Amino acid sequence: MSTHDPHIQELITLKTIAETLNESNELTPMLDVVIGKLLELTGLTTGWLFLVEEKRTHEFVAGRNLPPALRREDDEPMRCGSCWCLERYDDGRLKNAVNILNCKRLDNAVRYQWGDTEGITHHATVPLRSGSRRFGVLNVAAPGKLHFSKEELALLESVAYQIGSAIERMRLYAAEQRRADLFARLGEYSSALGAYASQAVSRAELTEQVMSLLGRYFDWPVAALLEPVGQEITLRALYSEGQTTLPHAKFPLADMARTNPDAVKRSAEPGGVPDAQQLADQLVEKGWVAPIRRAVAVPLTVASDSLTGMLLVGYDQYGDQHRADMEVIEAIAEHIGMTLQRIRLEENRRELARMDERNRLARDLHDSVSQTLFSLVMMSKGVGGMIAAEPHEQKSLLQDTIHDIQSLSQSALKEMRELIMQLRPPGLEEGLMTGLKQYGERLKLHVRTHISGMQELPRIAEEALWRIGQEALNNVSKHADTKEVTVALSLQNDEAELRIEDQGRGITKQRWKELTRHSIGLSSMRERAESLGGQFRLYSVHREGTIIEVAIPLRAVTTEKGGITDDPIVNS
CATH class of the missing domain: 3.30.450.40 (GAF domain)
Incomplete structure (x- = not known):
């Protein structure tokens, strides 16, 4: 049987292409070799191939014997811009091998004088696919060839289907290799993360x-x-x-x-x-x-x-x-x-343990040290009365001593009561905002309060906002150089937000740098918010005042499902 028979030549072409496709598992080199084989078997001179992953995007991956006009500046005409065949591919009109009447890239080469096109003006375009999946287009051409017969287009379609199947096979193989590699890395990642999480x-x-x-x-x-x-x-x-x-x-x-x-x-x-x-x-x-x-x-x-x-x-x-x-x-x-x-x-377990310890310590201090100090105050008053009958020259000295004891014991008793109040705040029995207002007034501050929304706060959220509010009011009292402060609480279904604002002297840039590195108070406020999945922000402008905002998600608190948290202090 003569090898010049078109059907025999077609079978030889398909067999050679199939053998070539099976010789490599590297996609780009394989495509370049296949185009060369196809040109050799069909008598065509030029071929190129685009892979298309997304609409309006393409990658020029292989080309053989391109004319100088298309090879200029490292194949720039092939890498950049679209063309009619790719536009048809993108909008779904390119379903089979077709004749392209002329080539936009070659037209541009002539119009803008990019160089010699070697007599190529037209090409055939074939979509690459495997089953329902599409991968790109294959173009082939020859000088002076203006039309491809139905037989030629059918052969090109068969070759394109072989190429598409090979691309699918290579990608599946690469995907399996990558999946195996990723699972190996996953084991190492999990071990490293577990070791760090424990510390x-x-x-x-x-x-x-x-x-x-x-x-x-x-x-x-x-x-x-x-x-x-x-x-x-x-x-x-x-x-x-x-x-x-x-x-x-x-x-x-x-x-x-x-x-x-x-x-x-x-x-x-x-x-x-x-x-x-x-x-x-x-x-x-x-x-x-x-x-x-x-x-x-x-x-x-x-x-x-x-x-x-x-x-x-x-x-x-x-x-x-x-x-x-x-x-x-x-x-x-x-x-x-x-x-x-x-x-x-x-973190929640540790916080509950700290709360229990604070309550125990508050009870112990009240039952022991606080009572002892109170007894000391009363005893010093009693001694003061007893020495009234002493001779005048000794009375003055003793009275001064007793007065000093009374002053010190009263001061110690006051500080101890403040400490007990810090550990076990009685103000919360009347509500968070009432407690903060009373606490601010004890600091000689004029506290304006505002509440919006109706929502019962979980105990742990109320405790955290109370502690943060205390620290914020202390900072106003000590550093803001103002007695006016506004405390606002916004309650929503899924979030509670506390805002404390003053119009004091604010924070200088130099002081800001020191605070972000060394402030225990700011760190404790931020940590309390973060422990409940919340956010802490501080805004301050020198000579214009300071704003503290704390937001705690109530969904996370009530269901014990917090999110990823770590909001920074923000200086504006």
């Missing part, structure tokens, strides 16, 4: 370490921990460009992530990627990260469907790499959620 002092440190380890063990260019807070999404921690930061920035977003955990789960699926991409686009828009081409987000849920946060992973290139990564990303999110939950519960 972590606060969730702030643990959250930062979570992201640092993520960057150490995995190759994702961007990773972020986000948390729904009220009507906003808060960026708690970010890994990008090899660094971990805690921006604590907020941005509004549709309620899809805040109210519906299933929507976040769907964001990891092909149909739900726009939700994750919307989150990523916010990060890019704010300038926190470089452009993210693909993003996936999975929820941090523990023991229920209650959404406490999200792990977002971003890629700087288009592609389906996320498909191989999803199982590992979900496992990481689950591990992070459990780790943060564990340390939150441990």
Whole structure:
């Protein structure tokens, strides 16, 4: 049988292409070799191939014998801009091999005098696919060839289908290799995170370490921990460009992530990627990260469907790499959620132990030291009466001594009562705002109060706001150089916010630097808020006053499911 028979030549072509495709598992070199073989077997001179991952995006991955006009400046005409064949591919009109009447890239080469086109004006375009999946387009041409026959187009379609199947096979193979590698890294990551979590002092440190380890063990260019807070999404921690930061920035977003955990789960699926991409686009828009081409987000849920946060992973290139990564990303999110939950519960346990110890100490001080001091005051008064009958020359000296004893004992008794009040505040029996107002008045402050909303505060939240309010009022009394202060409490269904504002002298930049490093009071206020999954902010302008804002999520307190927390002090 003659090899010049078109059908025999077609079989030879398909057999040779199939053998070539099976010789390599590296995609780009394989595609270049296949185009060369195809040109050799068909008598065509020029061919090139685009891979398309997303609409309006393409990658020039292989080309053989391109004319000088298309090779200029490192193939710039092929890498940049679109063309008619890609536009047809994007809008779904390119379903089979077709003749392109002329080539936009070649037209531009002639119009803008980019160089010699070697007589090529037209080409055939073939979509690359495997089953329902599409991968890009293959173009072939020859000088002076203006039309391809049906037989030629049918052969090109068969070759394109072989190439598409090979691309699918290679990607599946690469995905399996990557999945195996990621699971190995996951084991190392889990071990490292567990070791650190056992020694972590606060969730702030643990959250930062979570992201640092993520960057150490995995190759994702961007990773972020986000948390729904009220009507906003808060960026708690970010890994990008090899660094971990805690921006604590907020941005509004549709309620899809805040109210519906299933929507976040769907964001990891092909149909739900726009939700994750919307989150990523916010990060890019704010300038926190470089452009993210693909993003996936999975929820941090523990023991229920209650959404406490999200792990977002971003890629700087288009592609389906996320498909191989999803199982590992979900496992990481689950591990992070459990780790943060564990340390939150441990912090709550320690806080309850501290509260019990304070109450015990308050009772002991009241029953022992306070009573002893009171007895000392009464005894000194009695002795003062007894020495009234002493000779005049001794009476004056004794009276002075007794007076000193009375003054010291009364001062000690007053300080002891203040200490007992600090340990076991009686003002809370009448409510948080009444207690803060009375406490401020004892500090000689004029306290204006304002309450909005009706909501019963959990005991642990009320205790935390009381302690923070005490410290804030003490700071006003000692440092603000004003007696006027406003205390406002806003109660909502899911959050309680305490705001303490004065119009005093504020904080200088130099003093601010010292406070952020050494202030125990500010640190304690921030830690109390964070221990309940809340946020602490301080705004201060020199000579204009200071504002302290504390927000505690009541959902997290009442259900014992806190989120990822660590809001900084902010100086404006």
